[in-house]
Amino acid sequence: MISLSQVIADSLDLVVKDSIRKVNRKRRSSRGHLSSRSEKADTDVAERKRVKMEPNSEASLAPLKEYKESDRNKSKKKQTFDGTNGIDSTSKDKKTRGNDVNSSNSVTDPVLPHDAPSTIVPQSEELHKKGRKIHKGWETEPVLPEHRYTRWLYPPQIKIINDNFTKIKQGTFDEEERRIVYDWISKYKITNNLDDDQLRERIFASKKEKNRDNFWCDLTECVPHRVLASVYTHVRARWHPYANKGIWTKDEDDRLLDAHAQLGTSWTKISHIVERPANECSDHYRRMFVCPERRKGLWSEDEKNEYLSIVIPMMNERNHVTRDGHDPFWVTVQEKMGRKRSAHQCRIKWEDELRGRDLPNRRSGSDFRRSDCGILIKHVLDMNIKERGVINFKSLGMDTYKGEWSVKTLRDQWRYITYRSCGMDKELATSLPFEKLMERVKSTFRREIEGKSENDDVVYAESEESDGGE
DNA sequence: CTAGTACAACTCTAATATCC
DNA sequence: GGATATTAGAGTTGTACTAG
Numbered sequence: 001m002i003s004l005s006q007v008i009a010d011s012l013d014l015v016v017k018d019s020i021r022k023v024n025r026k027r028r029s030s031r032g033h034l035s036s037r038s039e040k041a042d043t044d045v046a047e048r049k050r051v052k053m054e055p056n057s058e059a060s061l062a063p064l065k066e067y068k069e070s071d072r073n074k075s076k077k078k079q080t081f082d083g084t085n086g087i088d089s090t091s092k093d094k095k096t097r098g099n100d101v102n103s104s105n106s107v108t109d110p111v112l113p114h115d116a117p118s119t120i121v122p123q124s125e126e127l128h129k130k131g132r133k134i135h136k137g138w139e140t141e142p143v144l145p146e147h148r149y150t151r152w153l154y155p156p157q158i159k160i161i162n163d164n165f166t167k168i169k170q171g172t173f174d175e176e177e178r179r180i181v182y183d184w185i186s187k188y189k190i191t192n193n194l195d196d197d198q199l200r201e202r203i204f205a206s207k208k209e210k211n212r213d214n215f216w217c218d219l220t221e222c223v224p225h226r227v228l229a230s231v232y233t234h235v236r237a238r239w240h241p242y243a244n245k246g247i248w249t250k251d252e253d254d255r256l257l258d259a260h261a262q263l264g265t266s267w268t269k270i271s272h273i274v275e276r277p278a279n280e281c282s283d284h285y286r287r288m289f290v291c292p293e294r295r296k297g298l299w300s301e302d303e304k305n306e307y308l309s310i311v312i313p314m315m316n317e318r319n320h321v322t323r324d325g326h327d328p329f330w331v332t333v334q335e336k337m338g339r340k341r342s343a344h345q346c347r348i349k350w351e352d353e354l355r356g357r358d359l360p361n362r363r364s365g366s367d368f369r370r371s372d373c374g375i376l377i378k379h380v381l382d383m384n385i386k387e388r389g390v391i392n393f394k395s396l397g398m399d400t401y402k403g404e405w406s407v408k409t410l411r412d413q414w415r416y417i418t419y420r421s422c423g424m425d426k427e428l429a430t431s432l433p434f435e436k437l438m439e440r441v442k443s444t445f446r447r448e449i450e451g452k453s454e455n456d457d458v459v460y461a462e463s464e465e466s467d468g469g470e
Numbered sequence: 471c472t473a474g475t476a477c478a479a480c481t482c483t484a485a486t487a488t489c490c
Numbered sequence: 491g492g493a494t495a496t497t498a499g500a501g502t503t504g505t506a507c508t509a510g
Contacts, residue, residue: 152492155485172482172501232493233483268495280480282496287478299476331498341478347500348477393501408475411502475508481501482495 024340148227149220158227169225173234177223181235184222188215203239240277248276248284256281257289291334291342299349303340307349310336367404368413374448376413377441381449385434417441 145165153161162168173181181393187201202215219232237243248256252274259270259281267278274281299307312329330343337346379400385391391414397407405413418437421444422429429437442449 132502170484229493230483236494237482267497278495279482279497283481283498284479286498287480291505329499342477345477351500412474415503471510473508473510476506477497479503481503482499483501484497484499486495486497489493490491 049149149231150217150228151228152229153165154402161227167225170226170230174334177226180223181219181231184219188219200239200241203235237277239278242271242276242280248288252276253284253288256285260285260289287342287344291339294342294345295340299341304349307333307337307341307346311346311350368409368450370445372405373417373445374451376410377417377449380414381438381442385438417445420444 053144129206143153145155145158147157147164148161150170158168169177183247185199185203188194188202192198192202193455194202216228216232219235220228223231255274256270256276259273263269264280267282270281271278282358310333311328314332332346334341334343341349379396380391383391393407393411393414397403397405397410401410418429418441421437421440422432432440
């Protein structure tokens with residue numbers, strides 16, 4: 001039974017969080033321009049630090065990043081539960097280590113658990129060199145469907161359930177899943193008369209206490225098609241006391257570096273010193289400090305050629321690429337580049353520009369015309385997307401467009417289309433419910449969608465005229 | 471002025487190593 | 491042997507800067 005007071009409390013909570021989100025967005029968007037690029041990095045970071053997002057100050061112990069409709073509502077995978085219809089060969093395998101639970105028919109992916117290790121590509125060549133141990137959990141005993149919420153399952157076991165009983169969902173939690181989790185935990189909090197600290201204590205209880213009631217099992221049971229580990233990881237990440245602290249400050253950077261110098265990769269210990277979740281510490285260090293000597297700015301032609309001479313041979317070797325074959329291992333590329341560019345820079349270079357550069361029908365971003373907007377919108381409509389953030393541009397670019405446009409161009413043009421349909425009001429475009437947004441897109445680009453536009457200029461060139469929606 | 475480029479920031483989660 | 495820690499690939503967004 002949900003009490004009235006609970007409903008009101010929940011609503012208030014959402015309102016509070018919503019207003020905090022709006023303030024944060026406003027703060028971010030109020031940043032001014034800077035004069036020179038050389039100042040950019042430092043000043044930009046300093047400025048961002050000043051507008052550091054609100055810490056976890058929400059009234060209740062709500063998930064720290066509650067389903068944010070506008071800014072972080074990104075279910076990245078087109079996974080469906082009723083089979084593989086929503087999944088294409090590129091999107092479903094995009095994670096290197098993704099256990100491909102949805103491709104049971106794949107010839108190269110044996111179903112039997114003892115075969116599973118051979119189907120997993122190592123996460124990097126480093127690990128590959130180390131030699132991968134096979135976790136004992138992989139030598140499975142009989143797996144039952146209810147084990148998905150009562151036991152910690154490993155990839156082969158998940159695969160068995162997926163293939164024989166019920167489809168298992170992986171990837172980012174979508175809006176509905178977040179709502180279910182949030183509601184369940186709110187009710188649990190009320191039913192057990194817990195305050196915020198007690199609830200957090202429950203979520204982070206040691207394993208001795210963990211099963212004193214069926215917290216995790218019951219919660220997982222409420223989220224269809226998810227396994228215990230998935231729900232557990234998701235919830236612990238969101239309720240982490242140090243989560244959602246926004247921009248890193250200089251002080252935090254310093255503490256991170258000091259702690260890392262002393263403790264190495266004991267990220268959990270470092271986490272307490274820096275007061276950030278362990279994975280954030282690890283991520284931030286990896287991103288910012290692991291390749292300090294990297295070059296910044298434009299890539300010279302020589303540099304691009306060097307890069308391609310490294311990446312292209314890698315792409316032809318199965319051990320050097322992710323499972324979908326679209327990406328090499330970026331850390332390896334970084335090392336082969338002599339650390340002159342970071343793995344992240346290398347990835348972006350590939351993603352934004354060089355992937356598909358030699359394909360015969362390749363066009364450049366400056367050729368994108370209004371008719372191309374119409375085609376893009378039709379493709380998006382065909383996907384039958386229901387929520388923001390689920391368009392798989394990589395798949396769209398590589399599979400649907402066959403490399404005609406770069407992933408970057410498609411993403412940017414789609415963003416432009418959404419802004420345009422809101423009269424270039426970016427705030428509106430990012431906050432409108434997806435359905436409303438699509439109505440505006442369809443209305444604004446009606447003629448282009450129908451292929452009747454008499455004006456087929458390059459889209460950016462005429463962005464200030466024509467109707468701006470309804 | 472704008473398209474193109476670059477990338478920091480922040481995030482999420484699966485795989486797997488390691489701990490207890 | 492189950493739980494937890496660590497690692498790393500991958501996604502989006504916002505915006506500074508450059509070139510035309």
